[in-house]
Amino acid sequence: MTSEPRAFIALDTGAATVAAAMIGRVGSRWRLIGSITMPAGADVEAIIAVLGARAADADPALAVALDLRHGGAVDLPRLEVASHPPRKLAVVAASQRALEPLVATASRSGWLTAAASTDGTDPLAMSTLLLDSGVHGVLVGAGDPPAADERRALGELAALIAAAAGRRPELVVVLAGGMSDHLPAFGDVGRRPGEVVLGPSARRGIPGGPLADLLLELALPPADAHRSLGWGAMALADVLDRRVDVVEIGHDAGTRAAASPGVGGASATAELAVVPTAALAPADPDDAVVDRVGLWSTWGADRHRLRDRLRELRIAPWADATGDGATLRLAAARAALSRLAECTPDWDDRPPADLTVATGGAWAVAAAPTVALALVDVLRRPGAGQFAIDHARILAPLGSIPDADERRAMVADLVDDLLAPLGTVVTPAGMRTGRNAGSVVVHGVTGEVRLDLTPGGLALVDLPPGSSAVAEFTFRDTVKLGARGRHFAIEVTGGLGGLVVDMRDVPLRLPDRADLRGEMLESWQATLLNGRDA
Amino acid sequence: MSTADVRLVPARRLISAPVDALFALAPGDRALVAAGDSVVVGAPIAEMIRDPRLDEFDLPTDAEAPLPGSRWTGNNRRGTDGGPTGEYIFDWHGRWRVATGDITDALETPFAGIVREVRPGTGITIRAAGRGIRGIVALGGPTRGRLQLGADGELRSGGLDVGSAGTILVVGSRVDAETLTRARAMGVCGVVVAGLASKERRDFIGSEARQRAALHRLPPFAVLVLDGATRRPLAGAVRAVLAALAGFEVAIVTDPPMLVFDRPNLVIPPPPVDLVRIRAGAMSGREGQFITAIGPRRFPGGAHLEAGIVRLPDGTDAAIPLGDLERFV
Numbered sequence: 001m002t003s004e005p006r007a008f009i010a011l012d013t014g015a016a017t018v019a020a021a022m023i024g025r026v027g028s029r030w031r032l033i034g035s036i037t038m039p040a041g042a043d044v045e046a047i048i049a050v051l052g053a054r055a056a057d058a059d060p061a062l063a064v065a066l067d068l069r070h071g072g073a074v075d076l077p078r079l080e081v082a083s084h085p086p087r088k089l090a091v092v093a094a095s096q097r098a099l100e101p102l103v104a105t106a107s108r109s110g111w112l113t114a115a116a117s118t119d120g121t122d123p124l125a126m127s128t129l130l131l132d133s134g135v136h137g138v139l140v141g142a143g144d145p146p147a148a149d150e151r152r153a154l155g156e157l158a159a160l161i162a163a164a165a166g167r168r169p170e171l172v173v174v175l176a177g178g179m180s181d182h183l184p185a186f187g188d189v190g191r192r193p194g195e196v197v198l199g200p201s202a203r204r205g206i207p208g209g210p211l212a213d214l215l216l217e218l219a220l221p222p223a224d225a226h227r228s229l230g231w232g233a234m235a236l237a238d239v240l241d242r243r244v245d246v247v248e249i250g251h252d253a254g255t256r257a258a259a260s261p262g263v264g265g266a267s268a269t270a271e272l273a274v275v276p277t278a279a280l281a282p283a284d285p286d287d288a289v290v291d292r293v294g295l296w297s298t299w300g301a302d303r304h305r306l307r308d309r310l311r312e313l314r315i316a317p318w319a320d321a322t323g324d325g326a327t328l329r330l331a332a333a334r335a336a337l338s339r340l341a342e343c344t345p346d347w348d349d350r351p352p353a354d355l356t357v358a359t360g361g362a363w364a365v366a367a368a369p370t371v372a373l374a375l376v377d378v379l380r381r382p383g384a385g386q387f388a389i390d391h392a393r394i395l396a397p398l399g400s401i402p403d404a405d406e407r408r409a410m411v412a413d414l415v416d417d418l419l420a421p422l423g424t425v426v427t428p429a430g431m432r433t434g435r436n437a438g439s440v441v442v443h444g445v446t447g448e449v450r451l452d453l454t455p456g457g458l459a460l461v462d463l464p465p466g467s468s469a470v471a472e473f474t475f476r477d478t479v480k481l482g483a484r485g486r487h488f489a490i491e492v493t494g495g496l497g498g499l500v501v502d503m504r505d506v507p508l509r510l511p512d513r514a515d516l517r518g519e520m521l522e523s524w525q526a527t528l529l530n531g532r533d534a
Numbered sequence: 535m536s537t538a539d540v541r542l543v544p545a546r547r548l549i550s551a552p553v554d555a556l557f558a559l560a561p562g563d564r565a566l567v568a569a570g571d572s573v574v575v576g577a578p579i580a581e582m583i584r585d586p587r588l589d590e591f592d593l594p595t596d597a598e599a600p601l602p603g604s605r606w607t608g609n610n611r612r613g614t615d616g617g618p619t620g621e622y623i624f625d626w627h628g629r630w631r632v633a634t635g636d637i638t639d640a641l642e643t644p645f646a647g648i649v650r651e652v653r654p655g656t657g658i659t660i661r662a663a664g665r666g667i668r669g670i671v672a673l674g675g676p677t678r679g680r681l682q683l684g685a686d687g688e689l690r691s692g693g694l695d696v697g698s699a700g701t702i703l704v705v706g707s708r709v710d711a712e713t714l715t716r717a718r719a720m721g722v723c724g725v726v727v728a729g730l731a732s733k734e735r736r737d738f739i740g741s742e743a744r745q746r747a748a749l750h751r752l753p754p755f756a757v758l759v760l761d762g763a764t765r766r767p768l769a770g771a772v773r774a775v776l777a778a779l780a781g782f783e784v785a786i787v788t789d790p791p792m793l794v795f796d797r798p799n800l801v802i803p804p805p806p807v808d809l810v811r812i813r814a815g816a817m818s819g820r821e822g823q824f825i826t827a828i829g830p831r832r833f834p835g836g837a838h839l840e841a842g843i844v845r846l847p848d849g850t851d852a853a854i855p856l857g858d859l860e861r862f863v
Contacts, residue, residue, distance in 0.1 A: 038840060039857040041544030050542065050827070124588040124633055127561050127623050131655040156626045163602035163624035167655065307732040308763040312814070315670055315762045318544065318857035320814035326835035365837045529836075 005077050007033065007066040009048055010397035012225055013082040015251035016040055016280075016317035017361035019393035020051050022073065023414065024066040030410060032417035033062070035392035037364050039318030048073050079397045081225040085252050086276040087136040088112045089215070090129050094142055094150035094157050095119050101202035102141045102176065108343040109212045110219030110226065110253065110274035111137070118153040123160055130164035130171070137194075137218065138165070141176030141211075144201040150178070158182035170194045172218055176211055177201025206346045208271060216272060225396040226255045229359070230272035232399025233257035235411040236357070238268040245353035246395065247340065247375070248360035249333050251317050254278025254340035255360075258347055267404075271347075278340035280332050280362045281313040292338065295510065296331035296377075298518040299324055321365045330374055333362040337378040352381040352482075357419065359390035368496035369528035372422035377524075380506045382429035382480045384490045387497070388419040421465045423495030428479040429506040431455040438476050440501060442492070444469035451501070458527045459501040463494030471499060497528055539827040540808055540861065543842065548771050548862040549802055553662040553794055554650060555787040557641060557676065561655040562586040562621045562633030564605065571649040575678065575783070579643050579658055583635035589620070590629045599625070603654045606632045621654060639751070644678035644785035645794045662785075664796030667760070667772060669726075672791035673735065674742055674756035677702070679723030681784045681795075683777060688765070691716040698722050702784055702793075704776050707819075708765045709757075711737035718745070718755040724786045726776070726793060728761040728768045735763075756786040758793055766819040771805040771862040778802070805862045810844055814858045822846040824861070828853060 007024035021035035034055045038047045052073020056063040089111035093099040099117040107113045116126045130138055140161050142150050162185040165173050169192045176199040189196040200210045220227040229246055237244040237259035248255040259270040282289055290307045309328055356375055363371045372387045401407040431437045437453040442461050451459050463469060473488040481488050492499050511517045562583040600622045608617035620634030643660060651659040682701040689705035691713040699721030709727045711734040717725060778800055785794040810824045825843040831853055832838050839855040
């Protein structure tokens with residue numbers, strides 16, 4: 001017996017659910033032994049004890065090999081990440097024009113935002129905002145160099161913020177772009193408990209970049225699950241040698257990580273967006289949030305009842321996950337996903353990801369094919385891509401391994417276990433409606449399957465997880481499917497949802513009438529769950 | 535029943551202690567207490583400016599430069615004892631911006647305690663001498679009154695009478711905005727309710743804002759929501775504590791949303807360890823005995839969820855998702 005542990009627990013403590021996974025050394029590699037997801041608020045030790053007991057009961061010989069004695073799971077080493085409630089950032093600028101890119105950048109960088117500009121807010125209201133005990137930081141920015149409409153107001157703005165920062169020394173202050181010149185107004189910044197940080201200016205239309213990275217760094221604590229997700233996505237992209245997009249819809253924020261493998265000796269890269277307004281159920285849902293959930297809901301409730309249910313979902317996100325509650329949850333997840341996509345508009349210009357991975361508590365209780373459908377309903381790009389779910393929620397804990405090589409090795413060992421394949425979705429764009437669009441022949445190991453393609457619906461080919469095939473498309477007209485053309489041969493892999501040919505509009509157009517919309521959403525879902533074409 | 539099993543049910547704290555309540559201040563408001571002060575029930579702790587404005591003033595040439603947040607006092611007005619007061623906000627080109635106003639209202643502490651922190655323009659934190667029952671949200675302002683138990687179901691406006699003036703009413707499962715505004719008008723100090731629908735919440739907030747904007751304001755009034763937005767009865771454990779507090783003075787504070795009571799001799803026995811409450815689904819609001827965790831089960835909608843067996847008071851057993859249960863600790 002060695003002192004080196006042969007198993008450990010990966011723990012992702014979210015605000016709504018706790019996911020625990022047992023990972024053990026089997027033969028010469030690490031494998032996922034088992035996982036469990038429970039409501040937050042349950043006792044973590046009890047959760048791990050149940051996980052250990054189930055693993056030992058399922059395979060006593062494996063338990064012996066892992067030195068896992070009965071009741072001993074709670075003593076295993078833990079790799080733990082946790083989500084933290086987002087803090088509030090006051091975003092301030094000298095003009096409304098300068099404020100917009102700052103807000104766009106801050107709102108995708110892990111902060112809840114409250115905005116004010118000198119031309120739209122009086123100094124008293126601005127001081128009230130900065131002195132509010134719920135505000136934890138202030139981002140004040142200007143163009144670099146400042147524009148003519150900003151220059152006059154910057155001095156007074158700096159004096160106001162410096163006065164508020166003096167009264168609240170714990171406040172984190174970020175001076176972006178041309179505001180950096182006003183650093184002397186803040187006195188001896190080295191003596192304040194709260195940092196005063198200089199940052200680059202925000203870019204209009206491109207909310208990511210160095211300022212977003214800086215704000216993320218300030219927003220997320222070291223062992224934060226959102227931060228680790230970015231590192232995990234990067235390791236996954238490197239191991240698979242694929243462009244990977246990870247989307248998480250959580251209780252307090254939505255997260256999107258886009259990772260690319262290293263090329264030509266360069267290391268892999270990842271870009272991270274953490275959007276608190278893309279949480280599953282925002283704390284105080286306004287009409288826009290409620291209406292967007294209503295758009296995806298098949299439930300047919302009025303706005304007041306829907307808002308009540310969203311508030312309940314916020315208060316007890318683990319509860320009411322059956323029947324209507326499950327439907328509402330998926331509608332809320334789609335709405336959150338669309339808010340997440342809106343906050344990362346610059347990512348639409350990139351090539352689509354080869355693999356999209358869903359993770360987070362919002363998907364934990366949904367049937368796998370409906371998760372795939374929710375993703376392709378919202379994140380619509382012409383092309384072909386694989387979809388998978390991080391069913392045991394171990395990507396974030398693995399991402400928290402500090403050493404990049406060790407992290408990569410662990411992900412390489414676990415890559416077959418951590419992803420449950422949902423299938424491949426092929427989304428051609430530019431088809432003419434109202435007539436047969438062509439056909440697809442899927443050449444699999446067991447034979448060929450031929451399907452006629454009808455625009456506006458979904459076509460499903462049963463392709464189980466672990467299998468692969470070549471799908472040969474022949475379209476009547478020229479369509480966009482990565483490139484433009486009529487004939488395409490695409491290598492596809494199977495999954496719990498099989499191969500889905502999505503011939504609906506890009507972007508998706510839904511009927512205005514709620515009853516028609518509900519019928520359409522239900523028919524698409526039935527296609528994936530029951531295997532009937534819509 | 536295994537103790538380990540019931541620990542899989544999400545826990546909710548029945549009684550919170552200590553209670554640190556924050557009373558928010560805006561620029562211009564004047565704190566009347568300092569950190570470390572002991573305050574009694576009803577003691578004024580701040581003067582709140584009604585309609586604050588920002589004025590600009592030059593400092594006299596021989597005056598010492600003030601710090602932002604310090605108090606400003608203007609010249610005496612004819613016929614008054616003192617001049618106008620305000621708060622220095624910031625200095626720009628030698629002219630100070632001062633938050634000031636003409637009318638002030640007194641803010642009183644609804645419970646006794648010790649002032650822990652005073653931050654002008656931000657808030658006053660007081661540690662209450664007592665314990666609290668945490669809610670989901672509290673609307674209105676800090677208030678206090680004698681606790682009075684009302685109907686178990688929904689309270690209608692016609693069910694209110696003037697005899698409830700000066701009380702904090704426990705109204706059961708749900709209440710509408712009309713009843714709340716009528717209660718406020720009749721001198722009721724506050725309402726404790728299990729659920730408040732979004733529409734009623736919005737209507738009441740609008741009514742409260744109009745009332746706060748009026749020249750002659752009514753005394754502070756608060757609504758403490760204990761559970762959520764849908765109709766469900768108060769939890770048995772909470773109801774038992776409230777019943778024990780009936781007839782005694784309690785307070786409602788908004789940050790954190792809480793019912794505060796100072797009854798040091800009141801012994802609150804912990805709820806039975808296996809007592810669980812169903813907070814969602816068809817049996818929402820019912821309580822029972824947790825028997826055992828049974829692992830993943832398939833529920834309507836195709837969801838596979840971790841479940842447990844709950845024995846209801848009528849002797850029947852039901853398999854309930856663990857997420858739909860809660861227990862009090």
